[in-house]
Amino acid sequence: MTVIAGLIAQHYGPSVGGAFLAFPAIFPASATLVEKHEKEKKQRAGIATSGRGREAAALEARGAAMGSVALAVFASAAWKLIPAVNAGVALAVALFLWWDLRSSFGGCAAQAIFGCDGGDLWRVRCRPRRLGVRQIVRN
Amino acid sequence: MAELVYRFLVGGAIVSLFAAIGDVLKPKSLAGVFAAAPSVAVSTLSLTILSNGKNYAALEAKNMIAGVAGFVLYACVCEQALARWKMHSAAVAVLGLAVWIAGTFSVWFLASRW
Numbered sequence: 001m002t003v004i005a006g007l008i009a010q011h012y013g014p015s016v017g018g019a020f021l022a023f024p025a026i027f028p029a030s031a032t033l034v035e036k037h038e039k040e041k042k043q044r045a046g047i048a049t050s051g052r053g054r055e056a057a058a059l060e061a062r063g064a065a066m067g068s069v070a071l072a073v074f075a076s077a078a079w080k081l082i083p084a085v086n087a088g089v090a091l092a093v094a095l096f097l098w099w100d101l102r103s104s105f106g107g108c109a110a111q112a113i114f115g116c117d118g119g120d121l122w123r124v125r126c127r128p129r130r131l132g133v134r135q136i137v138r139n
Numbered sequence: 140m141a142e143l144v145y146r147f148l149v150g151g152a153i154v155s156l157f158a159a160i161g162d163v164l165k166p167k168s169l170a171g172v173f174a175a176a177p178s179v180a181v182s183t184l185s186l187t188i189l190s191n192g193k194n195y196a197a198l199e200a201k202n203m204i205a206g207v208a209g210f211v212l213y214a215c216v217c218e219q220a221l222a223r224w225k226m227h228s229a230a231v232a233v234l235g236l237a238v239w240i241a242g243t244f245s246v247w248f249l250a251s252r253w
Contacts, residue, residue: 026176072211
């Protein structure tokens, strides 16, 4: 994806290429793997697998939605800091802000988007009936 | 060509690092946060700073915000499709990329006209 982003930036300029810096490169692979691993785990334990893997992948997607809010903070910090200070320091600060704010900003976003508390989300307790996350954790 | 190889190696290493961290973390909502890690951004921006300069990289970072808006939309649609509509995760993740493209370039177009 880094190569593709670089090629797009070369052909179409940094304004189009920049948008591809937030391309979901990891999520498709990780969601598919999470579903597969969860199914296999439940099958080994002799538990009916109907929907377990999908529920784990849905939880992964919810986490990604939370993380993407912090990703906006990373992008804004990089945009403002890269021209102003040392580039390494700018990227380190942007990365630190992403790391630090991914839970709190993500929690607020979770509240707004999914109607559950951010703290609850970190304890994996929100909407247990719909997602079955308590069962996922317990098993 | 050498730059592309360099991008491939450095980008692949950083993306793999973030993916590996996400894979070992529990609960899954926390692991999911790493699915939205700035892995591509960190590798691409650092290489762009070296090859094209700081202002070019800052412009890329500014336009990344449109991509992030698309990512928020993409993740929300994926969550709903998986939890509510019971769709298969691989299909959701791949078909959802159309949502990412639509969301990203809608925001990008609106921002460029504003």
